[in-house]
Amino acid sequence: MTVTEPAPPAPRHTPAAVPPLAARAGSVGGSPVRDILAVTARPEVINFAGGLPAPELFDREGIAAAFRDVLAETPERALQYSTTEGEPSLRTGLAARISAGGLATDADDLLITTGSQQGLSLLATALLDPGDTVLVEDPCYLAALQAFGLAGARVVAVPGDADGVDAQALEELVARERPKLFYTVPTFQNPTGRTLPGERRAAVAEVAARSGVWIVEDDPYGELRYEGERVPWIASYPGAQDRTVLLGSFSKVMAPGLRLGWLRAPAALRRACVVAKQAADLHTPTLNQLAAARYLTGLDAHVARVRDVYRERRDAMVAGLPEALPEGSAWARPEGGMFLWARLPESYDTTALLPKVVRQDVAYVPGAPFYAGEPDRSTLRLCFVTQTPAEIGEGLRRLGEGLRQA
Incomplete structure (x- = not known):
């Protein structure tokens, strides 16, 4: 005798729609x-x-050798969880490079990020509430506009010219808009390639010092200079040290696939970014950090x-x-x-x-x-x-x- 399974009962109501995406996603x-x-x-x-x-x-051979050495010498450490702040060897070597560039830095001043793009996301999380105002260059790095937009910020462009942002226009907008931060790529800017002269950097630092606004100084391209003299980081100018975040990246000088960046910030803001990073990804991959630290000697x-x-x-x-x-x-x-x-x-x-x-x-x-x-x-x-x-x-x-x- 064949037994036929009973058909499932017809639904008595239409299924409800799933909840919508967050407003910022759209x-x-x-x-x-x-x-x-x-x-x-x-x-x-x-x-x-x-x-x-x-x-x-x-440098495929050099990077591969760094990974081999790390895995041969400290495999237990390389394949294990790490601290959110970043591997001490990488932060120490990086701090020495930044100090040699004219900005005294200790390893504890740094947070290693999963690409410098994550640094922008962490700063947006730590600094911005929906409706806060952010000032940016005109034009501006596209992914920064995305990061600030996802945080619900109101983004306002600061006029400039072929040399970069106009410090007087910046001061006027700071007074009128009361922004949380000003974001800039002052050296070989994306997208324009322009570099902000030293006197304008000093003026930007003075505006921040008088007004209390944060400066987010993004420097992924600074080591790719082909002519002319290096211009100091805004973070090194008087009045800017306690209110400037400096972002950097190994993507353009080592390899973007490693997804290694860094963030140098005053202690309270850096600690807030550490908490935000813990919620995002716990830490940047240990193996990549240790290999990069080993590779720094040949960078x-x-x-x-x-x-x-x-x-x-x-x-x-x-x-x-x-x-x-x-x-x-x-x-x-x-x-x-x-x-x-x-x-x-x-x-x-x-x-x-x-x-x-x-x-x-x-x-x-x-x-x-x-x-x-x-x-x-x-x-x-x-x-x-x-x-x-x-x-x-x-x-x-x-x-x-x-x-x-x-």
């Missing part, structure tokens, strides 16, 4: 840079859109090799722009970093033009997403470090053809 968009990289992942595309270090320059020689290559690539892009961009365009020659910022004639909208240019198998980042306020739609960002000089020349030829056809 108020902040994704990264246009990441979107462009996904669309242009085809190998034939010469991609000036990403901020990607040149992979062929990674300067590696960075010197990278600088020589990147300088040549910067020069190739600067040399090719006059033929690639339409008459009336303007750009500046950055002294270092990874990016070149260009402004086309006012009639050009680089966001609208991008799909047409991509058909020529080349890509850039439109400038509009980098603006907290009204964007300049004629601007674009080009990364010059990822391709060889020959590839840069061909990419600029394609860019020029795409712009002429569009």
Whole structure:
């Protein structure tokens, strides 16, 4: 005899909808840079859109040796949980590098982060309540706008010029807006490549000292200087020491896949960031930290090799722009970093033009997403470090053809 299972009873009501996402999840968009990289992942595309270090320059042998040594000598420690603040050997070596750069630093002044981007998220958690005001450069690093937006902050742009933020405009906005912090990338800024002169850094420090505002000084590119004299960190200027957070990264000088950054901050704020990091990921991977600490002894020689290559690539892009961009365009020659910022004639909208240019198998980042306020739609960002000089020349030829056809 066959036994038939009874059918399940029909539902007596319609299931309720699941609760909605947090409001902040819908108020902040994704990264246009990441979107462009996904669309242009085809190998034939010469991609000036990403901020990607040149992979062929990674010191694979040196980094691999550091990992092997750590795993051979201290495997129990390398594969175990670590302190939230970071491995002492890495913080000690990093503190020595920062001190040699002109800013006296102890290991206890530092928090190791999972990339410097996490530093921004931790600061947003520790400092910002929904509705707080943040001042940023105009234009501004895109992921910082995301981090502040997700924290529910009101973001206001500070006007500037080819040298960077206008200190007088900053002071006026601080008085009017009463912000919690001012965020800046003063050296080889992303996206513009510009560097804030020393006298303006001193003026920014004075504004912060008089007003009580925090300065968040982001410096992922400072070691990539190709010409000119180094400008001291804002954190080293009088009046700024007790109110400046300095962020740094190993992504551009060692390898971004290690996801290693750092945060130097006054004690109370640093402790708040430690608590925020405990809630986020407990600590940055121990093995990566110990390998980086071991690799620090050879880092300067590696960075010197990278600088020589990147300088040549910067020069190739600067040399090719006059033929690639339409008459009336303007750009500046950055002294270092990874990016070149260009402004086309006012009639050009680089966001609208991008799909047409991509058909020529080349890509850039439109400038509009980098603006907290009204964007300049004629601007674009080009990364010059990822391709060889020959590839840069061909990419600029394609860019020029795409712009002429569009």
